[in-house]
Amino acid sequence: MIPQVSVKTQAVRPRMTLLVLLIFLLSACTSGNSNQAETQEDKEQETLSFSYSDVTGIGKDSIYNRRDPSDVIKVGNRYYVWYTRMNSPIRSGYWGTIWYATSEDEGFTWQEQGMALGLGAEGKFDNHSVFTPNILAHQGKYYLYYTAVQPTPGNADKAFENNSINDFTAIGLAVSDSPDGPFERVANNPILEVSTDTTAFDSYRIDDASLLVKDEKIWMYYKGRCYIDGKEGPRRTKMGVAMAEHPEGPYQKHAGPILDHSHEVLIWLKDGGVASLASLSSSINLAADGINFAPIQQNLSNIPTAPGLYRPHLENGNPANEIPGWGISMKQAKGEAYLLRYEID
Numbered sequence: 001m002i003p004q005v006s007v008k009t010q011a012v013r014p015r016m017t018l019l020v021l022l023i024f025l026l027s028a029c030t031s032g033n034s035n036q037a038e039t040q041e042d043k044e045q046e047t048l049s050f051s052y053s054d055v056t057g058i059g060k061d062s063i064y065n066r067r068d069p070s071d072v073i074k075v076g077n078r079y080y081v082w083y084t085r086m087n088s089p090i091r092s093g094y095w096g097t098i099w100y101a102t103s104e105d106e107g108f109t110w111q112e113q114g115m116a117l118g119l120g121a122e123g124k125f126d127n128h129s130v131f132t133p134n135i136l137a138h139q140g141k142y143y144l145y146y147t148a149v150q151p152t153p154g155n156a157d158k159a160f161e162n163n164s165i166n167d168f169t170a171i172g173l174a175v176s177d178s179p180d181g182p183f184e185r186v187a188n189n190p191i192l193e194v195s196t197d198t199t200a201f202d203s204y205r206i207d208d209a210s211l212l213v214k215d216e217k218i219w220m221y222y223k224g225r226c227y228i229d230g231k232e233g234p235r236r237t238k239m240g241v242a243m244a245e246h247p248e249g250p251y252q253k254h255a256g257p258i259l260d261h262s263h264e265v266l267i268w269l270k271d272g273g274v275a276s277l278a279s280l281s282s283s284i285n286l287a288a289d290g291i292n293f294a295p296i297q298q299n300l301s302n303i304p305t306a307p308g309l310y311r312p313h314l315e316n317g318n319p320a321n322e323i324p325g326w327g328i329s330m331k332q333a334k335g336e337a338y339l340l341r342y343e344i345d
Contacts, residue, residue, distance in 0.1 A: 049301075049302065050303060050304055050342050050345065051342065051343050051345050052329075052341065052342050052343075053108065053340065054341075055107065055108060055109065055110055055328070055339060055340055055341050056108075056110065057101055057103075057109060057110030057111050057112055058101050058110045058112055058338075059339060061338060062088065064085050064087060064088055065085070065086045065087075065088050065089070065091050065336055065338065066086075066099070066330070066337060066338055066339050067083065067091070067093055067096075067306060067330045067332065067337040067338075067339070068084045068093055068131060068132040068133075068208075068306045068330065069081050069082070069306070069307070069308040069327075069329065069339055070083065070133045070134045070135050070308045071210065071311045071327070072107065072308055072309065072310040072311065072327060073135055073137055073179070073310075073312075073315050074310070075137070075179050075315070077104055078102045078103065079102065079103040079106065079310070080100060080101075080102055080135070080179050081100065081101055081102075081103075081308060081328050082098055082099070082100045082116055082144065083099060083133065083328075084096035084098060084099075084130075084132060085097060085115075088335070088336065089335040089336070091332060091336065092162070093132060094128075094129050094131065094160060095128075096130070096131045097115055097117065097118050097119065097130055097131075098115065098116045098117040098118075098131065099112060099113075099114065099115050100112075100113055100114070100116045100180075101113055106326065107310070107326060107327075116133070116144060116181055116183055117174050120150075120172075123150075124150065125148055125149075125189070126146075126148030126172055126190075127150045128149050128151045128160045129149050129160065130147070130148045131146065131148070132146065132207055132208050132209075134146075134209050134211060135211075136211040136213075136218070136314055137179070137315050137316045138213065138218075138316065138317060139316070139317070140316070141176065141177060142175065142177070142179050142183075143173060143174075143211075143248075144174045144175070144183050145173055145191075145209040145211065146171070146172050146173070146174070146209075147169055147170075147171055147172075147207045147208065147209070148170055148171075148172050148190070149168075149169050152166065153166050154166070164204070164231050164233065168193075168194050169194070169207055170190035170192065170193045170194070170206065171190055171193075171206055171207070171209050172185065172186075172190045173185070173248060175247075186248050188249060191248065191250075192206060192209075192220065192222065192242055192249075192251050192253075194206055194224075194227075198227040199227075199228060200226065200256075201224045201225075201226050201240065201256065201257040202224025202225070202226070202238075202257075203225075203228075204225045204226060204227040204233060205224065206222050206223070206224050206225075206240075207223050207224075208222055209222050209265070210265040210266065210267050211314065212269065212290070212313075213313070213317055214269075214274070214290055217243045217245060218244045218245070218247050219241055219242075219290060220242050220244070220251060221239060221240070221241045221265050221267050221276075222239070222265060223238065223239055223262060223263060223264065223265050224237065224239075224240050225237055234263065235263075237262065237263040237280065238257035238258075238260050238262060239257060239258055239259040239262035239265055239276065239278070240253060240254060240256070240257050241254045241258055241290070241291065242254065258287070258291050259276060259285060259293045260278075261280035261281035261283075262278040262279060263279050263280050264277075264279040264305075264306050264307070266279075266307050266308075266309065268309055268311055268313075269313050270286060271286075271288075272288065273287050273288040273289065273290060274287050275287075275296075276293060277303065277307070279303065281298070282298070282300040282301070282303050283295045283297060283300060284296055304329030305329050305330050305331060305332070306329060307329040307330075307342065308328050308329070309326075309327040310325070310326055310327055325343060325344055326341060326343045326344070327341075327342055328341055328342070
């Protein structure tokens with residue numbers, strides 16, 4: 001993940017109205033003379049901020065570490081989130097399984113419900129770890145996307161080395177008729193694999209699927225690492241997108257990366273286009289066509305780490321275009337990783 005930003009836990013201030021945030025995002029795209037732009041930029045820097053609060057049920061825990069939450073959806077009166085869980089003191093998702101929790105108070109209080117997806121069978125691409133889940137509710141079914149690794153090929157102990165040579169990742173998919181499962185792996189797993197061209201941005205690792213239904217297609221945004229970048233790969237991560245007619249694929253990748261400096265994938269619908277928070281550059285970017293991104297807000301501070309958003313448009317094709325107001329992110333320090341709630345102020 002990106003180097004941990006310093007997060008000060010504090011009481012959540014009241015959510016800003018959607019109108020105020022909409023005005024902010026639209027004004028960021030308005031041109032003007034340099035003095036006006038500087039004044040507007042100063043105002044924007046003061047307007048957009050993030051506040052954090054502890055949560056119960058999936059927060060700090062002496063037994064388990066939790067990280068990489070999915071986007072949040074609401075089914076009935078319950079909010080759902082999926083995440084990677086590891087036994088403490090293991091902090092890395094490369095040794096995790098996928099669990100889920102529910103909330104009835106907009107994400108302040110959570111109840112862990114159980115494991116949503118365990119390891120794949122021996123010899124499969126997901127036999128060592130499943131992690132960084134995300135969710136899509138579509139036409140009465142729930143699609144759980146996840147990243148996976150197998151033990152390092154050739155390792156005598158069948159261990160995972162987390163090297164920069166042959167520990168490739170892939171994206172898999174499991175499906176259920178209920179958000180509470182059981183989730184069953186699809187037959188064509190993995191649904192997305194690394195590119196075979198070693199110079200491609202996603203030729204070593206792909207991860208962090210984030211979904212949209214747009215133009216009657218499933219858009220799966222993901223992050224990629226290039227094989228030739230070796231150990232420098234994490235800090236050079238870029239975002240790409242693949243599209244399909246159906247959540248199970250087959251997926252066709254868009255040629256090349258679409259956003260640099262984006263180690264974590266966070267996207268949402270915005271004014272008919274797609275907005276994204278690029279973690280490595282601490283910026284918000286907008287693409288009217290979902291592909292050609294340009295920054296509309298830069299130099300953000302105290303941004304959430306590995307965040308998921310409450311995204312109503314993930315709920316059974318809901319066309320709602322509301323601007324996200326809150327979500328679940330993670331905090332990690334030496335020996336621990338846990339989840340907390342953030343709000344856009």
